[in-house]
Structure formats: structure tokens, C-alpha cells
Amino acid sequence: xxxxxGCDSGSTYTKCVIIDENGKMVADVTLxxxxxxxxxxxxxxxxxxxxxxxxxxxxxxxxxxxxxxGRNKVPFADENISEISCHxxxxxxxxxxxxxxxxxxxxxxxxxxxxxxxxVLNFAMNDKCAAGTGRFFxxxxxxxxxxxxxxxxxxxxxxNIIPITAQCTVFAESEVISLVxxxxxxxxxxxxxxxxxxxxxxxxxxxxxxxDSITLTGGCAKNAGLKDAIQRVLRLKxxxxxxxxxxxxxxxxxxxxxQKGLAEGN
Amino acid sequence: MGAKIxxxxxxxxxxxxxxxxxxxxxxxxxxxxxFFRWLGIMLMLGKFIVRPRxxxxxxxxxxxxxxxxxxxxxxxxxxxxxGEQLRIAHAEYDLVAKDVAQLLGDCFRADKRCxxxxxxxxxxxxxxxxxxxxxxxxxxxxxxxxxxxxxxYVSVLLNGASMTHYLDVVQQMGLPGDVCxxxxxxxxxxxxxxxPIYGACxxxxxxxxxxxxMGNGVMSRFYERNGIPCFQIAAPLRHTxxxxxxxxxxxxxxxxxxxxxNTGEKWNWDAYFKNIKRFNAENKHRFGWMEMSxxxxxxxxxxxxxxYAETTYMAVAGRAPAFLKADExxxxxxxxxxxxxxxxxxxxxxxxxxxxxxxxxxTDFLPWLxxxxxxxxxxxxxxxxxxxKCSENDKDQAIYDIAKLYQEMIMRNRTHGGYEVLLDDLWRxxxxxxxxxxxxxxxxxxxxxxxxxxxxxxxxxxHGVKLVWVNHDLMDPRVVKRQAIRDDVxxxxxxxxxxxxxxxxxxxxxxxxxx
Numbered sequence: 001x002x003x004x005x006g007c008d009s010g011s012t013y014t015k016c017v018i019i020d021e022n023g024k025m026v027a028d029v030t031l032x033x034x035x036x037x038x039x040x041x042x043x044x045x046x047x048x049x050x051x052x053x054x055x056x057x058x059x060x061x062x063x064x065x066x067x068x069x070g071r072n073k074v075p076f077a078d079e080n081i082s083e084i085s086c087h088x089x090x091x092x093x094x095x096x097x098x099x100x101x102x103x104x105x106x107x108x109x110x111x112x113x114x115x116x117x118x119x120v121l122n123f124a125m126n127d128k129c130a131a132g133t134g135r136f137f138x139x140x141x142x143x144x145x146x147x148x149x150x151x152x153x154x155x156x157x158x159x160n161i162i163p164i165t166a167q168c169t170v171f172a173e174s175e176v177i178s179l180v181x182x183x184x185x186x187x188x189x190x191x192x193x194x195x196x197x198x199x200x201x202x203x204x205x206x207x208x209x210x211x212d213s214i215t216l217t218g219g220c221a222k223n224a225g226l227k228d229a230i231q232r233v234l235r236l237k238x239x240x241x242x243x244x245x246x247x248x249x250x251x252x253x254x255x256x257x258x259q260k261g262l263a264e265g266n
Numbered sequence: 267m268g269a270k271i272x273x274x275x276x277x278x279x280x281x282x283x284x285x286x287x288x289x290x291x292x293x294x295x296x297x298x299x300x301f302f303r304w305l306g307i308m309l310m311l312g313k314f315i316v317r318p319r320x321x322x323x324x325x326x327x328x329x330x331x332x333x334x335x336x337x338x339x340x341x342x343x344x345x346x347x348x349g350e351q352l353r354i355a356h357a358e359y360d361l362v363a364k365d366v367a368q369l370l371g372d373c374f375r376a377d378k379r380c381x382x383x384x385x386x387x388x389x390x391x392x393x394x395x396x397x398x399x400x401x402x403x404x405x406x407x408x409x410x411x412x413x414x415x416x417x418x419y420v421s422v423l424l425n426g427a428s429m430t431h432y433l434d435v436v437q438q439m440g441l442p443g444d445v446c447x448x449x450x451x452x453x454x455x456x457x458x459x460x461x462p463i464y465g466a467c468x469x470x471x472x473x474x475x476x477x478x479x480m481g482n483g484v485m486s487r488f489y490e491r492n493g494i495p496c497f498q499i500a501a502p503l504r505h506t507x508x509x510x511x512x513x514x515x516x517x518x519x520x521x522x523x524x525x526x527x528n529t530g531e532k533w534n535w536d537a538y539f540k541n542i543k544r545f546n547a548e549n550k551h552r553f554g555w556m557e558m559s560x561x562x563x564x565x566x567x568x569x570x571x572x573x574y575a576e577t578t579y580m581a582v583a584g585r586a587p588a589f590l591k592a593d594e595x596x597x598x599x600x601x602x603x604x605x606x607x608x609x610x611x612x613x614x615x616x617x618x619x620x621x622x623x624x625x626x627x628x629t630d631f632l633p634w635l636x637x638x639x640x641x642x643x644x645x646x647x648x649x650x651x652x653x654x655k656c657s658e659n660d661k662d663q664a665i666y667d668i669a670k671l672y673q674e675m676i677m678r679n680r681t682h683g684g685y686e687v688l689l690d691d692l693w694r695x696x697x698x699x700x701x702x703x704x705x706x707x708x709x710x711x712x713x714x715x716x717x718x719x720x721x722x723x724x725x726x727x728x729h730g731v732k733l734v735w736v737n738h739d740l741m742d743p744r745v746v747k748r749q750a751i752r753d754d755v756x757x758x759x760x761x762x763x764x765x766x767x768x769x770x771x772x773x774x775x776x777x778x779x780x781x
Contacts, residue, residue: 124735207723
């Protein structure tokens, strides 16, 4: 059996996926990215390889594709492919019915329109501002003195939404601290935060050409409060993926590796 | 390595430092030609610097050091070119360089701090950088000298980072950091006391945006403090409507009277019509080049068309015979190349319209598009200005023509006048030029385009046109780096079109420090 790898070197997390020649996912690893993205990628790959008994080292992979923010820092990859293409392919592998994606990563937000074969039809991205990204949620959770999981479920209990007017991460944090200081209900403030991000996603989804449904990828896709807010703001059905949405970039990279490796006879 | 187009891997020429590793090898004939043109520019530069007042200016004004990079700027815009294309580019750039040298010479001759020629200074009218110079066509004994062009507009073309100091200065003064960097930098130059002082009077125009109004306010105060009276032409915003034309014409009459009152010169109709005939003839050449771009073999396009057309149309406006001669030469070369069916790069993959306002710190982005991805920048928004012929004998009509030129000058013709001129016209040009792609400059500090994003996307989908957004911050490369500009295209070409570059060495280049 031949195995193929995909390594998604993200700004916050590094993900690695190994699939077999039939496209079945046999190993995955998600690690917090270190300052040295080469070492992060190497660690993730080594850990993923260790989960596959038939593989002794990363060299045994028939083909490896690097992707993500630091994809050019995956020197041991056979090829590097943009994270936009990989997210589209990953989602296509996980659920071929998906036509539009919102990928909320650690440092950027992307809207991606997917063609029927998993290729990219169009995309839009914000990589200039931290508002609406994973970093934004980290800052907000910090202001609430909660971890991300606690924070993401908090807004689901809210009966009202307190609008957060500041778009900037730094100013939003100040605004949130003021609201907490005023004694406003925490869940309602959290709902306001989720809605402000959902509105940002709306722009990306429309630019990418989303019509009736979308799916979320990236670490923030696990945020239940955000998913709820997006459904309400965008009035689009959010399709849940059968595989961890944070792995979509790495899975897409692995699928590209499989296609290329098999085509080259590796 | 040989003369063949695409024979050089152009990315390999970048060293990561301020200068490239070596000159491009274009084959013997073209390399020798290019080298001697380069030598000519160096000679012009040398001659300019040795004049005492110019040398004084070199040390007095911070922005003057950027002029040492004129040869590099021309190199950046001729990269990859061969044969007639190379000669067309040199005909354009070498003349523009000469014209700018003349502008600087006049500027420092009159400047209180350098030449201090008071008599000469009294014959100068100061105009904005982004303003039609047509109003000076009827004053043959006066000079119009725009220090903004010299200090700001050209400086940033020569050295992308040249305005960052002035942007910091203007922000330290308390002006907001998110306005258009062009008027902000111009205001910064004044605040930093780095603008030459000369002129009998100044004529400003409500150019394109709130930022321009802010900049003009700072500058008019500077003029008046130095005893230079200032007039502001308030051209109408809804320039496509007939109802505003009488008012617009009256503004032009008022401006002419202002110049007459402050210089003692009288408007001369013979001089005006002589110049405007040349202006019409220059436009005819430009239209001819743009018509050629509808075919499979465009010859005068991209950055070379944009920069040359801006100079000829706005700043020269028929007043310098040398430009018409250069136009004739360019047309001859273009026709010759067209007959030979010359390609500019080895493969013409996409035909693109360039829309929006270009990054001033990266005008050689368009040559990069050609060389890296085979995307032909057929025409740009700034070159698609005023297609009407100005009257060559009717005095009443002439005033209306000047008024119309002011209302529809470069940029203003698209940012004002309603959504039709910005949005609808784009798709007309896409069809007219048979383009399959639009490169949409997104100047992140310019609010004029921002409201239109969704509409552009919608229309692109309707037309089945590939729309590539390219972010930049006009004069501030610290906000969006050159590689980030290229990455917007790289990402699209690889993710959506899944194409490989024509020259892969250009996809990622270390040119942040290069001139």
C-alpha cells in the first residue's frame, strides 16, 4: 500500500494528514505552531508517520504536499500548493456537495467557491486585518478569562445580543472589557462578538459567490456560537463536515499528493 | 542566453539588495542599444547635478536624492523587452525623463532657496500634480511648474519608499493615517518645509477626493504664507450632466482671469489653438495605440502607455512639440512591430483591463504581469480618458472644452460622475478590447472604489470575466509590500486558473530594497 501526505503549516496550528492510495485517511495530527515553522511541520509529519505502522519514516511517503501560511517552510515536501486550493479539495473529499467555504484561520479569513471537481472557482480573502480571525477569538476569550471551548459555547445561551461596534481586534477587546465592567451579561456580549465575526464572513461568502449553503473550515469552524451566528446572519445553511474541519487544508494537500503521486507512478 | 524573448530568467537578476546583479542580456544589438540609452540618461543626470543651484537642491530637499535612481526606474520598465518594444519604451521614458529634468531645472531656478531668480519666478504659475495643464495653453509667456509632480509623484516612481517619511510627518501633525497617501505625502512635504518656494500664483483643483481637499488646504495656506495668491477651481462632480457645464465653464473663465490679474499676462487665443491642435493630435496617436490593443498584437500598452499617457495628456497638454514628435516615432515603431506580428512576451495568455488606481510605488507591476504570467495589460483606467476632440477655432466652445477636461481629468473622470463611469464603463471596455480578465487595483485607502466591491464581483460573474483584486496603498509600501501585490495574482493564477508561470523565477522575488 502506498501512502501520501499533506502538511498544512498554519500561522497558529500545524496539521498533517496521511491517506492511503484509496484516499482513506489513516493518520492525522494537529499541533500548535511554533515560531520555527520548519520544525513544526517536521514534528507534525513525524507524529503522523508514527501512527501508520507500515511507515518507518517520512521518506516512505510516496508523495508529500505542503500548504498553508508557511507552506514554503515545508522544505521536505515534493510540492507546495496554495491553501485555497487545498481547502477546496479537502472539503470536496469530505463532502462533494459543498459549493462554498468560509475558512477562518488564525490570521486570515477566506471565502472560497468550489467547482464540482474540487477545484477553486473563485475566492476572496482578508489577510490584512486580524478582525474576524482565530486571533480575534483568542483575544476575546482572553478578555473573558475563558478557554476557546468555553467561550464558543457561551453565546448559545444568550437571549439578547449586545452589538460590538469596534471592528478592530484591539478596540473590540477594549469595548468588551468596558461592557464586562458595566455588568452586562457575558453571554450576550459573547453573542455580539460572534455576530460581528459572522458579518465579516458575510462579505467573504458573497464575494466568493455563495448562494444557498456554505461550510466552515479552519480552527474556528469548531466554534458552535459562530456557526449559529453565521446561520442567522448569512441566512445560509451551514453544512457540517464528517471530518474535523481544521484538517481540511492538510487533507486537500494529501489528496493532491495522492493524485500527483499516482499520476507519476510513485 | 540570447536575444529571444523570454530567454533570460528575469527573477535571477534580483540580488535582494538595492541594485540588480547585472544588466539584462537582450542579444547584442538590443543590449548595445539599451546600454547607450542608459548611458544617455546617466549623462543627462550628470549634467543636471553639476549646475550649482541643482546641486544645492540635492542637499536641501530630501526627496531630490530619489532622482539618482532615474536609470534604474527606466530599467525596471523596459525589463524583458526587445526590438521595437524596447525602442518604444525608450522613446517614452527618455523623453519623460528629459521633461522632468526641465521641470526640476525651472523649479530650482525660481526657488527662493536655490536659484532665487525673482524675475523668472514671477512668470510661473503653480499647478497641482493631479490637474490638467490645459489652462496654461493660452499663456505662452508663462511657465507652469508643479513642485508636487517633482517632489511627490515622480519621486515615488523612482523610489517606492520615498514618501514614507512625509507620511509619518503628516500623521505626527495630527492628520489621519488612513487617507490617500498621495495628498497626505504632498501635505507632509509642506509641513516638513521641504517644498520649493516660487511662483506668481497657484491654481488648484478639487481633484478627486476628501484627501485631496485636505492636502490642498494645507498647501494653499503654505502658498499664501509665502505671498503666493491661490485660486481653487471647483469643478463639478456630476461631470456627465449637461446642467453643470455652464458653471464649469465659468470656473475656467474665473481661473484665467485670476492668472491674468496675478501675472500681468493676457490669455492668447492663437497660442491656445496652436497648443490644442497638438493636444488633439497627441490624443489621436494614443487612440491609435489603444485601437491596436484590440487586436492579437498590441504594441503600446501597460505601464509604458499609462505613464507616458499621463504625462502627455495631463502635464504636457500639447504645449511641448517634442512629445508629438515622439508620438509619431512611437506610432511608426508600433505599426512596424504590428506588421511583423511581434509578441511582447513569448506567450500572450490573457488579455486584461487594468482598472482602479495603480500602486505608485510599484508601477513596474504591469511588466511583471506580462513577464511572469503572460497577462497583457491592454489598457488601464488612467489612460481611458476624454475621447472627444477639442475645438481648434471656436473660442466659446474652447472654454467648455477646457472645463470638460478639468472635470474629466485622470482619475476624476472615474471617481466622480456616478457609478456608470466607474462600474458600467469597465464592462464596455472589457467587450471592446475582447479582454478575458480584469486586474482590479484595490487601493485600500481610497474610499471611492470601496462601495463598489460587490457590484464589481456580480458583474464579473455575469460577464464570465476573471476578476483579480490586487491590494495596495498607493504610496506606502510598508502597508502592502510589492511581493504581497504579486501574491494576489500568484494566488489567483495558481488556485483558480491552475496555471504555471511563464517565468517561474519571477513568482517570488526579493525586490523590497531594490530601486
